[in-house]
Amino acid sequence: MQTLFAKLSIALITIVVLMGAAFFVVDRINTRIYYEELTQKLNAPIAMYVTGQRDLITAGTPDLASLADLASHAMVINPTAEIYLLDKLGNILGHGLPPESVVHDRVDLVPVHQLLSGNAAMPIRGDDPRGSAQKVFSAFEVRTENELEGYLYVVLGGQKYDELASDIGNSYTGTASFYVAIAIVVLTAVVGLLVFGLLTKRLQKLNVEIQRVGASGFDTDPNLEASRSGGDEIDQLTRSFVTMSGQIQSQIEQLKENDRLRRELVSNISHDLRTPLSAMQGYLETLIIRGDTLSDQERSRYLNIARKHVTRLGVLIGDLFELSKLDSASVTPNLEAFSLPELVQDVAHEFQLDAENKGVSVVIDAISESAFTMGDIGLIQRVLENLMRNAIRFTPDGGTVTLSIRDRKQNIAVAVSDTGSGIPDKDIPRIFDRFYRAVSGEEAKSDSSGLGLAIVKRILDLHDSSITVESKLEHGTRFEFELPMYQQAA
Numbered sequence: 001m002q003t004l005f006a007k008l009s010i011a012l013i014t015i016v017v018l019m020g021a022a023f024f025v026v027d028r029i030n031t032r033i034y035y036e037e038l039t040q041k042l043n044a045p046i047a048m049y050v051t052g053q054r055d056l057i058t059a060g061t062p063d064l065a066s067l068a069d070l071a072s073h074a075m076v077i078n079p080t081a082e083i084y085l086l087d088k089l090g091n092i093l094g095h096g097l098p099p100e101s102v103v104h105d106r107v108d109l110v111p112v113h114q115l116l117s118g119n120a121a122m123p124i125r126g127d128d129p130r131g132s133a134q135k136v137f138s139a140f141e142v143r144t145e146n147e148l149e150g151y152l153y154v155v156l157g158g159q160k161y162d163e164l165a166s167d168i169g170n171s172y173t174g175t176a177s178f179y180v181a182i183a184i185v186v187l188t189a190v191v192g193l194l195v196f197g198l199l200t201k202r203l204q205k206l207n208v209e210i211q212r213v214g215a216s217g218f219d220t221d222p223n224l225e226a227s228r229s230g231g232d233e234i235d236q237l238t239r240s241f242v243t244m245s246g247q248i249q250s251q252i253e254q255l256k257e258n259d260r261l262r263r264e265l266v267s268n269i270s271h272d273l274r275t276p277l278s279a280m281q282g283y284l285e286t287l288i289i290r291g292d293t294l295s296d297q298e299r300s301r302y303l304n305i306a307r308k309h310v311t312r313l314g315v316l317i318g319d320l321f322e323l324s325k326l327d328s329a330s331v332t333p334n335l336e337a338f339s340l341p342e343l344v345q346d347v348a349h350e351f352q353l354d355a356e357n358k359g360v361s362v363v364i365d366a367i368s369e370s371a372f373t374m375g376d377i378g379l380i381q382r383v384l385e386n387l388m389r390n391a392i393r394f395t396p397d398g399g400t401v402t403l404s405i406r407d408r409k410q411n412i413a414v415a416v417s418d419t420g421s422g423i424p425d426k427d428i429p430r431i432f433d434r435f436y437r438a439v440s441g442e443e444a445k446s447d448s449s450g451l452g453l454a455i456v457k458r459i460l461d462l463h464d465s466s467i468t469v470e471s472k473l474e475h476g477t478r479f480e481f482e483l484p485m486y487q488q489a490a
């Protein structure tokens with residue numbers, strides 16, 4: 001009873017039964033009116049015929065014998081006709097019926113005048129002296145020498161008709177329209193239920209699918225065919241559900257991926273923090289336990305190693321802190337106009353010594369001396385430093401690191417390229433991930449954390465810019481990003 005189909009069916013059957021009953025009643029009334037109109041029109045001449053035969057009233061005195069005679073004649077022609085003779089005021093002067101059956105002694109003349117005027121719509125009903133119901137009738141004026149004496153009033157469908165009607169009417173017209181009404185009700189109900197069944201079946205299918213997909217935690221695709229466009233509300237609903245479940249699915253995937261990355265990050269951080277910490281602990285414990293037996297040289301070597309790990313820890317924590325700061329919405333780049341060639345010059349100087357120590361030469365290739373841009377100078381310097389540090393680290397003795405600046409329509413392109421080891425193709429998509437290091441081996445990993453490029457990418461994101469990388473193994477690598485050109489007001 002809770003299903004939509006059940007509710008619709010109940011509503012439909014109620015409506016159809018009510019309509020069937022209404023049809024039945026209206027049909028009965030119509031039949032009756034039709035019959036009465038027909039009777040009145042067909043029998044209209046009766047009264048005229050009867051009055052035309054003899055003078056029924058002479059100087060106010062009714063000729064009752066003639067009336068009885070004529071009445072019995074008329075009743076042979078139409079057995080339902082009951083004839084009365086009225087005076088000018090509608091009082092009954094005489095009739096041919098059993099006297100005890102006539103209970104009223106006058107008839108209202110208004111309907112009689114209506115009928116005689118000839119322009120009222122039939123059926124017109126008048127008083128029946130033998131009962132309280134209104135009946136159709138026929139009437140005609142009774143005159144002697146153009147003097148109005150009274151009226152001849154003929155009730156059509158009198159008691160005789162009532163008797164017959166209750167016999168035949170019930171058995172024929174009644175039952176016929178009753179069966180027609182029943183047939184209409186049944187037919188409409190069947191067709192309606194079929195249509196509702198078809199419509200609700202689609203809804204039911206959709207409902208089952210929604211429940212199934214929901215129960216599976218949006219792990220399965222809905223098994224529904226959704227047309228591209230158009231269709232009725234159920235089609236639109238189906239389409240919306242298919243689209244929505246797709247979106248929910250991809251959001252769940254995204255959440256899972258985020259969760260996985262977060263776990264990976266936490267485990268990477270703990271690993272990277274623990275390595276220098278435990279190395280440091282080892283050297284310090286050795287110094288404490290065996291301090292007396294160590295030579296000065298060894299002691300200072302151990303202390304230096306411990307200090308190196310402290311520095312490394314400091315850098316790592318600093319990088320992590322910087323990244324989380326860059327991630328938080330609170331950081332907005334502090335935009336100002338500055339000269340890129342000048343910044344590049346500064347960064348080159350900064351790394352001059354490191355590069356010389358490694359036997360790598362640093363070259364600046366700037367086309368214009370005054371390429372101004374808009375950006376956070378401190379953050380852009382971090383980008384260049386991280387790229388330079390990588391480039392020098394991965395370039396062997398005798399190699400070159402080039403810092404170049406080029407004009408690109410509205411932008412200025414800055415590139416850091418080297419002639420170093422290059423990055424394997426399979427690693428390129430991941431080098432910007434946090435903690436990702438393409439070089440394998442603990443040795444290579446011990447003094448890097450894999451955060452440098454993640455910081456670079458984050459800073460450029462904040463500047464609505466992106467970084468591209470081209471690399472060829474054993475030939476070198478080139479990182480490039482663009483910043484907007486800033487036109488100085490003259």
Ligand SMILES: Nc1ncnc2c1ncn2[C@@H]1O[C@H](COP(=O)(O)OP(=O)(O)OP(=O)(O)O)[C@@H](O)[C@H]1O
Pocket residue numbers: 319386390391394418420421422423431432436437438439447448449450451452453454477
């Ligand atoms: N110029 C380059 N040549 C070759 N490989 C590079 C170069 N720059 C980056 N890579 C590869 O990309 C990885 C990620 O670089 P990233 O700067 O993010 O981390 P890292 O340098 O290893 O550590 P950190 O910068 O935090 O000290 C590096 O480990 C290295 O394998």
Ligand SMILES: [Mg+2]
Pocket residue numbers: 386389390448451452453
């Ligand atoms: Mg780096």
